[in-house]
Every structure is written in C-alpha cells, then in structure tokens.
Amino acid sequence: MGNWERLVWNQRDALIAGFAVTVEVCVIAFLVAIVGGITLCLLRLYVPPLRPIAIVLIEFFRDTPIFVQLMWVSYVWPELFGFPGSFFAAGWIALALQSSGYLAETFRTGIEGVPRGQHEAAFSAGMSPTQTFARIVMPQVLLASAPSIVNQFTVIVKSSTLVSVITVPDLMSESQRLVNIWYEPIEILTATAAIYILFVFLISAAGKRLADYLRRRYGLAASS
Amino acid sequence: MTDNLKQALDLSLFWEYRAILLQGLVSNALVFLCAAVLALSMGVGAALMRVHRFFPFRLIGTLYVEAFRNAPDYIMLVWVHFVLPLLIGILIRRRVELHPFMSAVIALGLVYSGYFAETFRAGMQAIPRGNLDAAHAFGMSEGLILWRIILPQVVRRMLPEALNQFVSLFKATTIVSLIAVPDLMYAVSMVTQQEMRPLPLYTGAAITYFLLIFLLASGVRGFSERWRRKILA
Numbered sequence: 001m002g003n004w005e006r007l008v009w010n011q012r013d014a015l016i017a018g019f020a021v022t023v024e025v026c027v028i029a030f031l032v033a034i035v036g037g038i039t040l041c042l043l044r045l046y047v048p049p050l051r052p053i054a055i056v057l058i059e060f061f062r063d064t065p066i067f068v069q070l071m072w073v074s075y076v077w078p079e080l081f082g083f084p085g086s087f088f089a090a091g092w093i094a095l096a097l098q099s100s101g102y103l104a105e106t107f108r109t110g111i112e113g114v115p116r117g118q119h120e121a122a123f124s125a126g127m128s129p130t131q132t133f134a135r136i137v138m139p140q141v142l143l144a145s146a147p148s149i150v151n152q153f154t155v156i157v158k159s160s161t162l163v164s165v166i167t168v169p170d171l172m173s174e175s176q177r178l179v180n181i182w183y184e185p186i187e188i189l190t191a192t193a194a195i196y197i198l199f200v201f202l203i204s205a206a207g208k209r210l211a212d213y214l215r216r217r218y219g220l221a222a223s224s
Numbered sequence: 225m226t227d228n229l230k231q232a233l234d235l236s237l238f239w240e241y242r243a244i245l246l247q248g249l250v251s252n253a254l255v256f257l258c259a260a261v262l263a264l265s266m267g268v269g270a271a272l273m274r275v276h277r278f279f280p281f282r283l284i285g286t287l288y289v290e291a292f293r294n295a296p297d298y299i300m301l302v303w304v305h306f307v308l309p310l311l312i313g314i315l316i317r318r319r320v321e322l323h324p325f326m327s328a329v330i331a332l333g334l335v336y337s338g339y340f341a342e343t344f345r346a347g348m349q350a351i352p353r354g355n356l357d358a359a360h361a362f363g364m365s366e367g368l369i370l371w372r373i374i375l376p377q378v379v380r381r382m383l384p385e386a387l388n389q390f391v392s393l394f395k396a397t398t399i400v401s402l403i404a405v406p407d408l409m410y411a412v413s414m415v416t417q418q419e420m421r422p423l424p425l426y427t428g429a430a431i432t433y434f435l436l437i438f439l440l441a442s443g444v445r446g447f448s449e450r451w452r453r454k455i456l457a
Contacts, residue, residue, distance in 0.1 A: 059434075059438060060434055063433075063437040063438045063441055064430055064434045064437070065395040065398040065399075065433055067398045067399045067401075067402075067409065068398055068409065068426075068429055068433050069430065071409070071412075071413075071426050071429075072426045072427065072429075072430045075416075075422040075423075076423050076426045076430075079422075079423055080423065154294075157296070158295075158296035158297065159296070160296075161296040161297075161298040161299055162298055162399065172296075172298065172299060179306070185306040185310070186307050186310055186311065189302060189303050189306060189307050190303065192299060193295060193299045193300070193303050196294075196295060196299050197290075197291055197294045197295050198294075200294040200295070200296070201290060201294045204294065
C-alpha cells in the first residue's frame with residue numbers, strides 16, 4: 001500500500017484540482033447543452049424557414065464522434081470564427097454541441113408526446129400559444145425527459161476525459177501528468193478510472209431515483 | 225473570414241492524401257469489427273452471470289457490468305494500454321507489451337460489453353418464465369436452452385437497440401488514435417503536422433465521419449422501424 005499512499009494519496013491536491021476542472025467543464029457544457037437543445041428543438045418544430053438548418057445541425061452534432069468535434073472546434077473554429085480563445089472554452093463548446101443535438105431530439109419526442117387535446121383545451125381557456133407552451137407543454141416535457149437529461153450528463157462526463165487531449169487540466173490530464181513524472185501508471189490510472197466510474201455511477205443512480213420519484217409523484221411513464 | 229471559410233471548404237488537400245486517409249478508415253473498421261466481436265461475446269457472458277441463480281456469480285456479473293458501463297472510453301483505453309500489460313507482467317513475471325491495436329480492441333470491447341450485457345439482460349428478462357420451465361420439462365440442457373430458447377428471443381427483441389450500440393462503438397473508435405493506432409484521426413493529425421493547415425484537414429475528417437455515421441445511423445433507424453413493425457407486431 002506504500003505505493004498507493006505515495007502516488008495517489010499524497011497527490012490528492014492535484015487530483016482534486018483536476019476533478020474540479022472536470023466538474024466545471026461538464027456543468028458549463030451541460031447547461032449550455034440544455035439551452036442549445038431547447039433552441040434547436042424549437043427551431044425545428046416551430047420555425048419552418050429555419051427547419052432544414054436545425055435538422056442538419058442536430059444530425060451533425062449527433063452523428064459526428066465527440067473526439068472529431070473536439071478537434072474540429074479547437075483547431076478549425078479559431079481560424080474560421082475567431083473563437084473560442086482558449087482550449088477550456090473549446091472543450092465545453094464541443095461537449096455542449098454534441099449533447100445539444102441529443103437533447104434536442106429528447107425534447108422533440110417529449111413535445112410530440114403531449115396530447116393534441118391539451119393544446120385545444122388551453123386555446124379554449126384563452127391561453128396564447130406562448131403561454132400554452134410555457135405553462136402546459138414545457139413542464140410536462142421537462143418532467144418526462146428528466147431521466148434522459150440526467151443520462152446525458154453522464155455522457156458529458158465520460159466524453160469530458162477527452163478535453164485532456166487539448167491540454168485542459170482536468171482529472172484525466174492531471175493523472176497523466178503524474179504518470180509522466182514517475183512512470184508508475186498502475187496506481188494513478190487505476191485510481192483515476194475508479195473515480196470516474198464511481199462519479200458516473202452515482203450520477204446515473206441519482207438519475208434512476210429521480211425517474212422513480214417522478215413516476216410515483218406525477219404518474220408519468222418516465223423512461224430512463 | 226470568407227477567405228478562411230473558402231480554405232476550410234476547399235477539401236483538395238484532404239483529397240490529395242486520400243490513400244493514407246482511407247487506410248486510416250480501414251483501421252477504424254478493423255478495430256470496430258474486432259471490438260464488436262469481443263463486446264458481443266463478453267456481453268452475453270456477463271448478462272448470463274448477472275441473472276445466474278448462484279449469488280457470487282450474480283455479484284461478479286453486476287460489478288463487471290457496472291464498472292465497464294460507467295467507465296469513460298478514454299480512461300479505459302489508457303488503462304488497458306499502460307496498466308494491463310504491467311499487471312499481466314507481474315503475474316507471469318515477464319515483460320509484456322500490448323500492441324496499440326490490441327489495446328484498442330480490448331478497451332472498447334470491454335466498455336461496450338457492459339452496454340451489451342444490459343441490453344441482453346433486458347431482453348432475457350422479457351422472456352416469460354414459463355418458456356424456461358417448459359424447456360426444462362422437455363429435458364433440454366442449459367446450453368440448448370440458451371441457444372434455442374433464449375438467444376432467438378433476445379435477438380429478435382433487442383436487435384434495434386444493439387445496432388444503435390454498434391453505431392456508438394464505431395464512433396468510439398475515433399479515439400484510438402490517442403494511443404497511436406493509425407486510424408483516420410491519426411492520419412489527419414500526422415498530415416496536419418506536415419502541412420500546417422488544420423482547417424481543411426479537420427473539416428474533411430469531420431465531414432467524412434459525419435457522412436459515414438449518418439448513413440449508418442439512418443440505415444439502422446430505417447431497419448429498426450421495419451423490424452419492429454414486422455417482428456414485434
């Protein structure tokens with residue numbers, strides 16, 4: 001156990017700092033992805049002129065591997081659009097793009113699942129389309145897709161390991177730095193893998209509990 | 225910016241290196257095929273362990289599935305490439321090195337076997353208990369029951385889901401360049417270092433992968449719909 005103490009426990013500050021960066025990148029990407037997903041989904045459903053563009057973007061974000069997108073955003077975007085200015089930003093942008101594509105489809109299924117009759121009922125109660133959307137449709141969509149949204153966060157965490165490739169100092173990158181100091185990868189990499197597995201496991205367990213709770217509380221056919 | 229945009233969309237440089245890039249894509253396909261075979265077989269094994277009536281087997285199966293399902297692809301890739309050979313080396317007291325291709329296949333195969341195991345388990349749990357009782361009553365052996373009763377029903381029900389996972393596995397093969405498997409992304413980064421023009425190269429790679437995976441995914445989607453209508457009606 002001496003090795004574990006020397007290589008992992010004594011390096012906990014570096015690992016914790018890396019984990020904090022991982023969480024930061026993931027949370028930013030997650031929030032941006034939710035906003036981006038709702039936007040793409042609304043464009044696709046309710047703005048006919050922009051519909052083809054929204055579909056192409058959604059499909060492009062969903063069907064391009066995250067690593068390819070990450071490289072594309074970090075090496076092509078700065079020359080093309082003049083941003084992102086940092087690799088940190090490139091990291092969360094790429095993660096957010098991919099997840100916004102998936103979330104847009106999740107939201108679309110949710111919106112299309114709201115029965116037509118509710119729109120008619122809201123209309124006869126004198127609600128405007130915007131009100132109907134904000135008060136009738138969206139709450140149900142968010143409830144029904146909450147488990148998928150949590151699930152998407154685990155995907156972001158898993159993909160976030162790749163931002164270490166573009167030198168963002170996340171947990172993965174810190175642990176590889178430690179490996180390169182001592183050339184003793186067994187303990188550090190195993191510990192890092194365990195941290196990631198535990199973190200992802202806890203998030204998906206929380207997602208399952210949330211799904212159960214929502215099903216009990218609101219009787220929704222929430223699928224995880 | 226328009227100048228840059230023109231440069232990004234001018235894919236002639238990408239086309240110039242088509243031979244080496246295509247070779248990279250073949251590597252992707254090879255990793256995908258081998259990892260898929262490994263993932264399928266390990267996945268079936270893990271799923272059977274998870275529903276085994278002997279508790280320790282069930283525990284091992286559950287731990288296996290949860291560990292690999294929740295592990296990021298990239299950390300598994302690095303772990304298999306750098307740690308696994310050392311552990312094996314300690315066990316057999318000899319220096320072992322894994323070829324990057326082998327590491328990639330093992331890592332991706334293990335991660336996706338976790339996903340496949342869950343899919344199979346869901347499929348197996350949907351099989352009515354009575355089917356198994358009836359098979360036992362006929363005196364079928366465990367192996368025969370698996371082959372004739374369980375697998376056909378699982379495949380029929382779970383094929384669409386499994387195909388989606390194959391598409392994800394193919395996407396995941398893009399990261400194998402990080403341990404120097406000469407795949408398409410690896411070729412792109414090599415050529416980029418030589419030409420110093422990331423714009424057309426990375427854009428070309430993104431478009432190539434997008435088209436390929438889009439075609440695969442739409443094929444799977446169309447097939448799944450027909451399959452569900454026909455088989456699961």
